[in-house]
Amino acid sequence: VPAPHAIAALKSAGCYLLGTATTVPEALALERAGIDAIVAQGFEAGGHRGTFEEPFSAGEIGLFALLPQVVDAVQIPVIAAGGIADGRGIAAAFTLGAAGVQLGTAFVVTPESEADPVFRRALAEPRARNTRLTRVFTGRPARAVVTRFVAELADHEQQTLPYPFQRAYTGQVGKAGLARGTADFHSLFAGQSAAVSRPLPAAKLFETLVAETERALKRS
Numbered sequence: 529v530p531a532p533h534a535i536a537a538l539k540s541a542g543c544y545l546l547g548t549a550t551t552v553p554e555a556l557a558l559e560r561a562g563i564d565a566i567v568a569q570g571f572e573a574g575g576h577r578g579t580f581e582e583p584f585s586a587g588e589i590g591l592f593a594l595l596p597q598v599v600d601a602v603q604i605p606v607i608a609a610g611g612i613a614d615g616r617g618i619a620a621a622f623t624l625g626a627a628g629v630q631l632g633t634a635f636v637v638t639p640e641s642e643a644d645p646v647f648r649r650a651l652a653e654p655r656a657r658n659t660r661l662t663r664v665f666t667g668r669p670a671r672a673v674v675t676r677f678v679a680e681l682a683d684h685e686q687q688t689l690p691y692p693f694q695r696a697y698t699g700q701v702g703k704a705g706l707a708r709g710t711a712d713f714h715s716l717f718a719g720q721s722a723a724v725s726r727p728l729p730a731a732k733l734f735e736t737l738v739a740e741t742e743r744a745l746k747r748s
């Protein structure tokens with residue numbers, strides 16, 4: 529949680545502050561600190577865990593279980609994140625009390641994304657169904673597609689350099705692989721719904737998500 533003087537300075541500059549929580553105690557700590565809205569990040573989410581009250585294992589909670597508990601615990605708005613890839617997921621998050629949703633992986637495959645094309649293509653392959661938490665890329669647990677790099681270094685998870693120094697060398701290995709057209713060594717950060725991602729232009733994807741959500745909410 530940022531220091532009180534930092535939060536006060538950002539607020540006096542007119543900033544709206546979001547904080548990621550992976551447990552109820554983290555959500556309460558953010559609310560007490562004066563954060564404006566909580567992003568409840570489920571275990572399904574792609575990329576780094578937002579867990580800030582160790583151990584990391586305390587934050588390994590699926591969004592369906594985490595979201596209603598966070599919504600009940602805090603008074604401020606809660607934004608759902610983790611494994612949401614289509615309108616059904618968005619409607620489910622609203623039903624569980626979310627005020628909004630945050631989708632990461634679903635937008636990685638859009639043409640506007642800055643992700644390398646080799647990364648985007650890898651998310652269209654069957655292996656995108658297989659993601660796991662790993663420290664091998666940065667020294668901090670992050671969810672990524674299980675590539676050759678992730679699988680072969682699995683026994684060395686506890687021997688990484690501290691975050692973010694591990695990135696200094698794994699970034700180079702990943703880039704070298706991409707330059708040769710392979711995603712096997714790159715950090716393919718992605719959530720558990722990666723295989724559902726659709727490579728539509730971002731605006732089209734957004735419209736599709738809105739329409740799907742409206743349809744799903746009408747049915748319920």
Ligand SMILES: Cc1cc2nc3c(=O)[nH]c(=O)nc-3n(C[C@H](O)[C@H](O)[C@H](O)COP(=O)(O)O)c2cc1C
Binds near residue numbers: 573576631632721
């Ligand atoms: C490629 C990628 C990079 C990410 N980078 C960050 C980051 O720099 N900071 C952060 O707070 N979250 C980051 N996230 C996590 C997202 O904020 C969000 O929690 C997550 O994408 C939601 O789950 P989903 O990917 O299943 O939609 C990243 C996610 C992905 C997929």
